[in-house]
Amino acid sequence: MIIRKPTIKINRLLAAKNGQPAYDERFHTGLNILSGCNGGGKTSVVQLLTYGLGYDVKKWKQEAGSCDEVFVECSLNGETVTLHRALQTHRASMQLYFGDLDSGLRAGRAEWFSYPYNVGSKESFSQKLFDILEIPEVKLDASENLTMHQLLRLIYSDQANPPSSIFNTEDFDSAFKREAIGKYLCGLYDDDLYNAKIELGINEKALDKIISEIRAITNVLGKTEISSELYTTEQLRNSYLGEINSIKAEILTRQEEQKAIYKEEKTATNQSAGEIIKIKESLYDTEVTLRDLEYEAEDIRLFLSELNQKLQEINDSMEAGNALSSVAFKVCPCCFSELPDTIDGACSLCGSSEYLSRRNTNMLRMKNEISIQLKESNKIYERKSDLLDELKKKKKALESELRKSITKTVATVSIVNSHREKELFALYTKIGELEQKISDLERTEELRNAITALSSKRQELQNKVNELKSSIELKESLARIRPQEVHDVISDCVISFLKSDSGSEKEFEEASEIEYDFAASRVSVNNKTYFSESSISYLNNAFHLALLKLSLEKDYVRFPRLLILDGIENFGLEDQRSQNLQMNIKKYFENEKIEHQIIVATKTIHPDLNNPDVRVGEHFTKESKSLNV
Structure with missing residues (x-):
């Protein structure tokens, strides 16, 4: 069936x-x-x-x-x-x-x-x-x-x-x-329609927010003097780094020539150097932790992919099994000998009558176990992802702090009257300016990457909004058709049982209009709800049978x-x-x-x-009741 x-x-x-x-x-x-x-x-x-x-x-x-x-x-x-x-x-x-x-x-x-x-x-x-x-x-x-x-x-x-x-x-x-x-x-309560409307509202708000973010970032980028071409940004970064390396080489040369360092300068420089070392150590620890966590997250992602693949394979196996279960082999696929006839519903190869039940049961059990693993693994993956985001933010913050400390060290060097030291300070200042430019370049790239990501997300949301609107429109059109379909099937079935009743209710014999009210929990025949208790009970049974008939139609x-x-x-x-x-x-x-x-x-x-094809068990009596207690 x-x-x-x-x-x-x-x-x-x-x-x-x-x-x-x-x-x-x-x-x-x-x-x-x-x-x-x-x-x-x-x-x-x-x-x-x-x-x-x-x-x-x-x-x-x-x-x-x-x-x-x-x-x-x-x-x-x-x-x-x-x-x-x-x-x-x-x-x-x-x-x-x-x-x-x-x-x-x-x-x-x-x-x-x-x-x-x-x-x-x-x-x-x-x-x-x-x-x-x-x-x-x-x-x-x-x-x-x-x-x-x-x-x-x-x-x-x-x-x-x-x-x-x-x-x-x-x-x-x-x-x-x-x-x-x-x-x-009865299929008239469409939870999918209700959820689709809620989801549409959420997606439309998210879409408006992303559009606002893109506009804000575009306004910021519009005020910069840097070309929007990414390869130009890369060239500028390399140029700045080249200048910094040249200046550092010149500073080393001048430091070799300089013999005397004031005590105040030495103290301030040593303190700053200590701070820089601490920041570098923290940055290194963060990078190591981040790398290890990325490996763990990737392992979990691959495991999730394998679980989803297994779940899909089980579903495919169940569908393929259901499709092939009706295939009856007449000839053995190995030796090509003619196979004997088997009973209906049994395997045409081995003759087993329970192979479908065993196969589907094992598949369903495996599907349930994999679903449980998926839920738990997804939770772990989400926690790892959140921790990864926090570490990446921490790494960026430490890199920024490191650059600021270096700039601060240069700025705190005492200005002396020596022409040589003035030039050395100017070189340090130039390095700070170049590093700030590199930082600005990186920020600009981040903004452009953000626009790219947001634009992609915007398109996804727009597609989702369009899909939801189409789905809602279709569901609403079905919602206008189904109530009459449901009423017609229920009414026809109830009338059929009422007209075949062997009782004496005139309204049952002349039944033409059936109304039911789930909220009031009652059924009426030709606008009448009051009958004898036995007839009301019969009408109630007829209505429940009509609900079953509706599910078959x-x-x-x-x-x-x-x-x-x-x-x-x-x-x-x-x-x-x-x-x-x-x-x-x-x-x-x-x-x-x-x-x-x-x-x-x-x-x-x-x-x-009164036969085993219909009756379940034996006829119960007061001497031989249904339960052996």
């Missing part, structure tokens, strides 16, 4: 108490029915299942609440992942194993990855599951992020919920929160192709209507090509559906 993102499919549920299995059953694609009498434990199974997926169960059934832990083996976008949560802690964390449940039970603790309930220094399990399902994170309000619990309030219909409420009720709920969840799951919908309906005959729904609904669900979805899963709990399973 075709797998759309996001898709959650339950493969197996295991609940344990005191280290012994209390419930262990497998589920399948399509319709799954949990059958049992009232008090047989259907809701206990559903509570354990939804809790394992991240739901907050407020009022546990006695048997379910007495369990210690629950494991849920599921397929997330086609990849097998096993989830584990303990029951005896408040807001329990979740452990993930990238593989099937049996392999996870055999694996050591180091192969399980633990994620907390709340967002903190480490990402929460909701964030991790969103990442695996490839759906975005959003904020429901200023203080609360969207979580798996909030999604399950609409994916899972709790039998304890009021029959007229679309959402499972909870304390401190709000209409704004319900509307955000409903629009998010539209690929932009984030409803994860999973629906859990607990106790569909609650609030007095007659057994005949319940069985009729079960059969209508079977017929309505049995020819779907998109992978999906419906889990229904009922006390009266339709006779034609």
